[in-house]
Amino acid sequence: MTAFRQAVGAPAGELAERYARVRAASLSLAAPLSAEDCQVQSMPDASPVKWHLAHVTWFFETFVLERFERGFAPFDPAFRVLFNSYYQAVGEQSARAQRGLILRPTLEQVRAYRAQVDARMAGLLQARGEEPEIASLVTLGLHHEQQHQELLLTDIKHALSTDPAHAPYARRWPIARVQPASLRWFGFEGGLVEHGHDASLDGPFCFDNETPRHRSHLGPFELASRPVSHGDWLGFMDDGGYRRPELWLSLGWDWVRAGGRTAPLYWQQRDGRWFSHTLQGLVEIDPYTPACHLSYFEADAYARWAGARLPTEVEWELAARSLDSRAGHFADRAVFHPLPASQDAAAGPVQIFGDVWEWTGSAYLPYPRFRPWPGAVGEYNGKFMCNQFVLRGGSCATPAGHVRASYRNFFPPEAQWQFSGVRLARDT
Template sequence: MASAAVAADIQQRFHRVRQRTVALAAPLSAEDLMVQSMPDASPGKWHLAHTTWFFEQFVLSRRAGHAPRHPAWMVLFNSYYQSVGPMHARPHRGLLSRPSLAEVLDYRRYVDEAVSEQLLTGDDPDLATLVELGLNHEQQHQELLLTDIKHALWCNPLRPAYDERAPAASSAAVPMRFVAGREGVVEIGHGGSGFAFDNETPRHRALLQPHALANRLVTNAEYLAFIHDGGYREPGLWLSDGWATVQAEGWQRPLYWQDDLACEFTLHGVMAFDPEAPVSHLSYFEADAFARWAGARLPTEAEWESAAATLPVQGNLQDGGHFHPLPAPTDGNGLLQMFGDVWEWTASPYVSYPGFQPLPGSLGEYNGKFMNGQWVLRGGSCVTPCDHVRASYRNFFPPHARWQFAGIRLGHDR
């Protein structure tokens, strides 16, 4: 049985995270929250409902005699958990005009009250662990809600803003330099106390060759130089699949840059891009091509984690409310921007660690079954909650994905 202090802490965190999701959706209309702009994105209303479904499916269902509040919704808002039943097709989530937004918010209130009551009983030793998993799952969807609505608003010719407030003004440029990393045998992966997803475990040894990492992220100005130098026209810089994608999709610049190569679409609307801010919304293919053009490479995830493990989790994250990458701080030393601003593509494919064991039961579908054809990103972004990310956190996307806040830190061999 969990102690009273642990129960009180998880209660407070439960309400804080759940309320934060609703607050992030608050600037959006019911129409905004129904839009699905591409198959990889989901409507905001679906995010609000799916995160609630997760708690009903994996927490409330543990109560004897629990019956779903809306049985048909258990199909509508299942994402990819084949072992718990059928699901509505992902590309068609934007067709769900019913249930209404008001009904979804009422569903959230019902589940919130029921989970709170269940936590108060304190008679389930696994309950706090499951709720913590659900909260970290919800924080992932908070980030997706913002990245998905950014894509949807960009698809609108009016280019409306999610947040009218402009992000912070530029600071002076921070010269790029390379910081030597650790060499030899190191340990990576989650260890000790605190939450971690199953794909961060087990902690294990990795061998690092002599290498160095850039002290900051690649900027808009540096990426613009790559474009002007014909980076999107030189096949020798690209992986084969990357070059085929550039040709098929007609890529000539990062996703949200405008034709003038001076402005970009942001959650604050169309703005002149800051030359010193990190370039974002790049695919793995683009990140890898830029690194080749720059005479460098992308770091491995072991190199990145070894460097980040000694640093505090602080930076331009969701909690700051900027919702846009910012220039590197000029008063910092060593490695800058390791957490926040943009997710950093690594040179590592998303595969299991030695000795990996997925979670038991249906929750084993959470991460393990996606370990195929994807690449690891590290460090969080400007829309990642601060208490959600850590040095061992492994994000992953297919190499063509661009709608996430993803950018570049360079590395090289020594």
């Protein structure tokens, strides 16, 4: 587990405090929801909130307590199968598409499960939290839970979108308007560049798929100053973007026709005006905010329509590292960051962290000399390196402190329900 063991340097007390803070954040995200809300599963790719709350707890019980707790006994032996996601080395899993049919345990029983595991974890961290292997696994578990916090929001958003009244997740969820900004281009010389996780730049923790740091050669390129906005996307639609097969990959055009798609996910037109389902219900499209819930197919088609392309993940990382990382993406934030008062004064691309995950043109593949973590946790990333594309940058739903330039998210090209958008690139 050397890929993230170096992440552990804090005293056990600090790790225990972080454990409590991250675990409390999950319950806070679920607080606005009813038991019925937490049970629903709106599609096979999404999971019920109740399942998310239980699965992240299962992670700590299975990978930490089962291994290191003296006299270990599971909270409920049945949970080992019910809340296992895809870890074949651990044993069987319940069918992903049927997680919404797990009626027992109830939400209250899941909360009791969390409370009991948290109490046991507190005791273990107090007694042995400075041991490197325990600290490493707990650190991984906390980042895993933060991933599921984002999934909790994306999944409940999809579920609530199926409600005829477009029920909001929470009225308090902020949506900040941004200032109008023309799209500009920033040039990068390329050359031989290093990329991948660097603890001095990205912080001590990383997932195994961010390693090892290595070199790649880039030609000169330009990156757009901001993500594609809703207003930009309306231009694509008005120009027949969803009706022109020459703009689409073959699989993408099949996807458009099979789904009868004419607009991004969550969009609907009423009296000639476009609206979108958001976490605070149905709202009118803001033309200046980043377009999101786009598939790779849509991102690629838009880039072709715009006479540009998607950046590679190496290009994206080089550009991200060229920026001042104090842009506020680790602080509490609104859904979309406001642009600088004068974009002309910006030193480089803006809104690159924490607004929308940005599709790249890079297939999700291992870095040279990549090795997954040993043991069952080695199933975390490496085995999914097939038929998926890399996204970078984090989204408005990514927890604060969970974003870094080396982070590699990945989804299949048809995925839309994540907060995914597009930033253009082009050759110089």
